[in-house]
Amino acid sequence: MPHKRLLLGLLLAPALLWLFGLIVLPHVDLAILSLRARVAPGEYAPSLRQYGTFIEEPLYWHTFVRTAVMSMLATAFTLLLAFPIAWTIAKIARGRARSLMFVLCLIPFWVSETVRTLGWMILLRESGVLPALLVQLGLTDQPIEMLYRDATIMVGLVYTSMLFMVVPLIGALESLDDTLIEAAYDLGGNGWSILRQIIIPHAAPGIVAGCIVVFMLTLGNYLTPTLLGGKNSLWFTEQIYTQFITRFNWEQGAAFGFLLLILSTAIVWAGLKLSGQRFGDVMRRA
Amino acid sequence: MIPSLPRPAWLRAGTVFYAVLFFAFLFLPLAVVAVFAFNDAPYPAPPWRGFTLDWFFGNASAQRIGLFADGPVLASLWTSVVVASWVTLLSVLVGTANAFLLERADFRGKAAVSLLMLAPLVIPGVILGISILAFASRLAQFADDMWGLELEFLRPGLPLVVLGQFSYIVSIATLTIAARLKRFDRTLEDAAYNLGASRGAVLRTITLPYLAPALIGSAAISFLMSFENFNTTLMLVGSDPPLTVMMYGRMREGATPVLNAVSLFLMIASAAIAFVLMRGARSTQA
Numbered sequence: 001m002p003h004k005r006l007l008l009g010l011l012l013a014p015a016l017l018w019l020f021g022l023i024v025l026p027h028v029d030l031a032i033l034s035l036r037a038r039v040a041p042g043e044y045a046p047s048l049r050q051y052g053t054f055i056e057e058p059l060y061w062h063t064f065v066r067t068a069v070m071s072m073l074a075t076a077f078t079l080l081l082a083f084p085i086a087w088t089i090a091k092i093a094r095g096r097a098r099s100l101m102f103v104l105c106l107i108p109f110w111v112s113e114t115v116r117t118l119g120w121m122i123l124l125r126e127s128g129v130l131p132a133l134l135v136q137l138g139l140t141d142q143p144i145e146m147l148y149r150d151a152t153i154m155v156g157l158v159y160t161s162m163l164f165m166v167v168p169l170i171g172a173l174e175s176l177d178d179t180l181i182e183a184a185y186d187l188g189g190n191g192w193s194i195l196r197q198i199i200i201p202h203a204a205p206g207i208v209a210g211c212i213v214v215f216m217l218t219l220g221n222y223l224t225p226t227l228l229g230g231k232n233s234l235w236f237t238e239q240i241y242t243q244f245i246t247r248f249n250w251e252q253g254a255a256f257g258f259l260l261l262i263l264s265t266a267i268v269w270a271g272l273k274l275s276g277q278r279f280g281d282v283m284r285r286a
Numbered sequence: 287m288i289p290s291l292p293r294p295a296w297l298r299a300g301t302v303f304y305a306v307l308f309f310a311f312l313f314l315p316l317a318v319v320a321v322f323a324f325n326d327a328p329y330p331a332p333p334w335r336g337f338t339l340d341w342f343f344g345n346a347s348a349q350r351i352g353l354f355a356d357g358p359v360l361a362s363l364w365t366s367v368v369v370a371s372w373v374t375l376l377s378v379l380v381g382t383a384n385a386f387l388l389e390r391a392d393f394r395g396k397a398a399v400s401l402l403m404l405a406p407l408v409i410p411g412v413i414l415g416i417s418i419l420a421f422a423s424r425l426a427q428f429a430d431d432m433w434g435l436e437l438e439f440l441r442p443g444l445p446l447v448v449l450g451q452f453s454y455i456v457s458i459a460t461l462t463i464a465a466r467l468k469r470f471d472r473t474l475e476d477a478a479y480n481l482g483a484s485r486g487a488v489l490r491t492i493t494l495p496y497l498a499p500a501l502i503g504s505a506a507i508s509f510l511m512s513f514e515n516f517n518t519t520l521m522l523v524g525s526d527p528p529l530t531v532m533m534y535g536r537m538r539e540g541a542t543p544v545l546n547a548v549s550l551f552l553m554i555a556s557a558a559i560a561f562v563l564m565r566g567a568r569s570t571q572a
Contacts, residue, residue: 008391008393010383011383011384011386011387011391012387012391012393014379014380014383014384015380015383015384015387015399015403018380018452018453018456019399019402019403022418022449022450022452022453023402023405023406023409023453024402025421026417026418026420026421027409027417029417029420029421029424030413030416030417030420030421033420081308084301084304084308085304085305085308088301088304088305091288091289092288092289092301094289101305101309103564104309104312104313105312106560107557107560108312108313108315108316110510110553110556110557110559110560111316111549111552111553111556112513112514112516112529112530112552113514113516113530114514114516114529114530114533114534114537114549115316115319115533115549115552115553116315116316117315117537118315118319118533118537118545118546118549119314119315119316119317119318119319120315121537122315122318122319122322122330122331122546123314123315123318125331127329127331127332128331128332129318129331129332132332132333159311159312159315162312178288178290181288181291182288182290182291185291212408216408216410219410220410220411220412220413220517221517222412222516222517222520223516223517223534227534227537227538237410237412237517240412240413240416241412241520241521244416244419244521245521250420253416254416254420257412257413257416257417260410260412260413261409261410261413264408264409264410265408268408279401279404
């Protein structure tokens with residue numbers, strides 16, 4: 001039926017334009033860019049020079065490893081902090097309290113990350129609210145600078161990721177049948193064994209979905225580390241920005257971008273393998 | 287543990303205590319931003335020097351430039367609105383076509399296409415930005431070399447920002463709309479065809495009205511995500527920055543409470559959108 005083929009073509013065209021024009025081809029181009037080196041003005045040859053620079057220059061791979069480790073830590077902290085709240089909302093709170101708590105979790109994330117980071121800066125900088133409070137309470141003599149520390153970056157990252165953990169966790173915990181927990185309790189299970197043997201296995205898909213999204217967002221974050229960490233933040237996205245925009249060294253920036261993409265894909269893949277889940281299901285859940 | 291099981295008093299108290307702490311953590315930065323928009327001081331920092339509306343209505347004669355007299359901030363706010371409107375329009379249109387493609391059409395390679403549609407969600411925003419930047423500039427170079435064409439829209443600027451944001455926001459719109467289309471009862475369409483309705487009439491009177499909540503919801507989400515986007519935008523921005531990029535620049539320099547004022551304005555605006563959406567969601571459920 002030619003009519004049907006025409007319709008299919010019309011539906012397929014925007015999708016293919018989007019996927020190839022904005023996703024596939026640009027990334028292929030980025031790969032090519034990262035694998036060439038300038039030999040003369042306007043002349044390029046295939047080369048691994050950019051990846052060599054990454055390995056030889058300690059600053060670059062230190063930053064890379066540091067970003068990965070901090071992102072994993074931030075993901076773990078977010079999970080630990082989000083779990084009790086998700087549990088409270090999914091299982092303990094009832095009626096109005098429950099919907100109120102859920103909406104309260106969402107509201108801060110309707111406001112842009114820039115605004116939230118501004119809040120943290122006003123709270124934590126040397127002339128800010130918390131240092132002044134500490135002086136008033138007599139805990140410190142002088143206001144202390146709380147910005148530009150790793151712990152501060154961590155607080156900012158956990159804060160900004162919270163929603164993306166809470167929502168999939170609530171979804172996963174809601175679907176757990178209360179009678180399973182009651183049965184486990186009647187059979188002599190205690191809080192810890194019920195958590196380990198019933199709740200966590202059941203919630204695993206939600207936990208993995210939340211962790212993947214949070215890890216991804218943290219790894220690719222730029223705003224929070226640069227503003228809360230200043231020059232000490234050493235975040236890998238900053239290196240990409242510096243190479244691309246400040247130094248105009250696109251080949252190097254492309255190589256860094258690819259390394260970050262490989263790392264993030266590898267971790268997402270490992271998370272899916274470990275929990276035996278499929279990518280499509282996880283993304284739809286998140 | 288769940289309410290149907292005995293919970294010791296310390297655990298109940300602990301749950302409430304933790305919930306209070308958690309929500310304090312969520313709202314503290316926002317509260318601080320809002321409060322210091324009214325502080326009568328040149329910087330958003332303690333101590334409290336009295337209430338003022340200067341940071342909203344001040345102008346050159348008051349020695350303080352308030353939000354409604356700050357040309358660059360107002361211009362960037364408008365830029366953000368324009369960009370977000372384009373992104374919303376494109377995302378909802380293409381997202382709807384994609385949803386029909388995924389739920390109604392059958393073609394070779396459908397599984398691959400549907401998986402590829404999720405990929406933008408796991409690519410860090412910075413990398414989406416640089417890959418589109420590099421690819422667009424290669425196209426511009428190519429057009430210049432081959433035909434001597436100067437394609438201005440392929441250089442960093444608002445058209446690229448729109449495309450960059452669209453490239454992943456459309457994934458979210460597609461998921462939202464496809465999820466609703468999946469639950470649609472197709473016998474309704476069959477009934478309409480049996481009663482003699484044309485294809486266009488069925489789409490207009492049956493399918494699209496059914497999809498309306500998902501269309502409105504995904505439009506709101508697209509607008510908000512575009513408005514808040516920073517990572518991808520930063521890489522593609524030209525000479526007129528949207529609000530997030532503008533705020534970022536000023537925050538690095540140490541800004542006046544004008545930023546608090548514009549932040550408060552944003553909080554109120556997004557709260558209003560959220561409120562309207564939730565009321566809408568409730569009325570369609572009833």
